[in-house]
Amino acid sequence: MDTKIVSCEKTNHEFKVLLDKTIFRYKAGGQDCDKGQLRKDDIVFEVVDVEEENGKTIHIVKGKGSLDIGDEVLCVLDWERRYTLMKLHTAEHIFYKSLAKRLPDLELKKLWLTFDDDKREGNGTIVIETSKPLDWKILVEAETEVNKIIYENRSIKTYISNVKDLTKDVRIKESLLKRMNQVRIVEVEKFDKAACSGTHVERTGEIMFFKITSIEKKNAQSYHLNFKVGEDALNFALTVSNQVLWKAQSIGYNPDEVIYVLEKHEKLRETLKGLKTQLLNTIPQDIERNKEIVHNIPIYYYVCRGLEVKELTMLGRRLKKKIEGNFIAILVGTNETASFIIASKGVNLDVSKILKEFLANYDCKGGGKPDFAIYGIKKPNNINELLNNLVNRFRLEISKILA
Numbered sequence: 001m002d003t004k005i006v007s008c009e010k011t012n013h014e015f016k017v018l019l020d021k022t023i024f025r026y027k028a029g030g031q032d033c034d035k036g037q038l039r040k041d042d043i044v045f046e047v048v049d050v051e052e053e054n055g056k057t058i059h060i061v062k063g064k065g066s067l068d069i070g071d072e073v074l075c076v077l078d079w080e081r082r083y084t085l086m087k088l089h090t091a092e093h094i095f096y097k098s099l100a101k102r103l104p105d106l107e108l109k110k111l112w113l114t115f116d117d118d119k120r121e122g123n124g125t126i127v128i129e130t131s132k133p134l135d136w137k138i139l140v141e142a143e144t145e146v147n148k149i150i151y152e153n154r155s156i157k158t159y160i161s162n163v164k165d166l167t168k169d170v171r172i173k174e175s176l177l178k179r180m181n182q183v184r185i186v187e188v189e190k191f192d193k194a195a196c197s198g199t200h201v202e203r204t205g206e207i208m209f210f211k212i213t214s215i216e217k218k219n220a221q222s223y224h225l226n227f228k229v230g231e232d233a234l235n236f237a238l239t240v241s242n243q244v245l246w247k248a249q250s251i252g253y254n255p256d257e258v259i260y261v262l263e264k265h266e267k268l269r270e271t272l273k274g275l276k277t278q279l280l281n282t283i284p285q286d287i288e289r290n291k292e293i294v295h296n297i298p299i300y301y302y303v304c305r306g307l308e309v310k311e312l313t314m315l316g317r318r319l320k321k322k323i324e325g326n327f328i329a330i331l332v333g334t335n336e337t338a339s340f341i342i343a344s345k346g347v348n349l350d351v352s353k354i355l356k357e358f359l360a361n362y363d364c365k366g367g368g369k370p371d372f373a374i375y376g377i378k379k380p381n382n383i384n385e386l387l388n389n390l391v392n393r394f395r396l397e398i399s400k401i402l403a
């Protein structure tokens, strides 16, 4: 579309441009702004953002060259971006209505319809509140219904209506009812009517496919529901189903048994957690049996396979409370990494400094205080040998100060 520049303001390598008429839409009602280009003769300027200022459409434009009042420019819309936003917006209407049929006190709090310019991919999110627990069964039902309406290729009509003539089946915000005399209605054939000023497709079939991609529970009543449309939705569904299919096959299950396997996994994880807690309770007694005494100071040492830094740290703190008298305790945990915890009491040595020096060749990370040190390294092959050397090192250090 050809148009003229009405006003133009240059600020740090950007132009703020107002046009005589425009096809670009600013961000509104949750729908992200359009992007594209302004072309002046052969010079191309990128429209990187479109904002609303006092009801006017302001184009934020970047490019090498000059733009001035009166210049004639050609507006070129990034159509893929806009069309994806239109499909997302239409799908959002159908999806919300479909959920509302199943959740009587459903409320739409916010929505975000965005397009990632780098990935060339659209994403939709609705923020909803409902007192009825939202489970996968309801979501799957709604998703199926949305896809059915897409498949039926129903029409979408938009028209202006007087607020006083609105029927009860029109979805509209209370605030809008009070503020406006006329509103724009978007009607999905025999399914939904909603007041909306955004952009939509003309037939539901254009959406092609709808897929919920994730749900985030924000509190007891609030959820974020994320979705995709069109090819993005199809790619997502294919990727996920292929991952499940091939993973199931590689571990020797049928795809329809995956849920069973995951549930089993979940139970095992719970059991493991219980066992770990039990283990953590019995380790302190165990540790007290593993010791060397140097000049009346016990050096406790222990390798705990499968324990993580957090658990080891807890263990170190427990030892400090439990053991009376002076001591040094060296705890080593092995997972994908090896972690070292040293706790000491009443010994005039900086255990953190000694441990750091000892692990200097292992690209260690960590820190601590003179009586408590936490360090991690990549898992070495010779963990027992390393522990022996560390105990020897402390034997030497104690001898030095107490001999």
Ligand SMILES: [Zn+2]
Binding pocket: 089, 090, 093, 186, 196, 197, 198, 199, 200
């Ligand atoms: Zn809309």
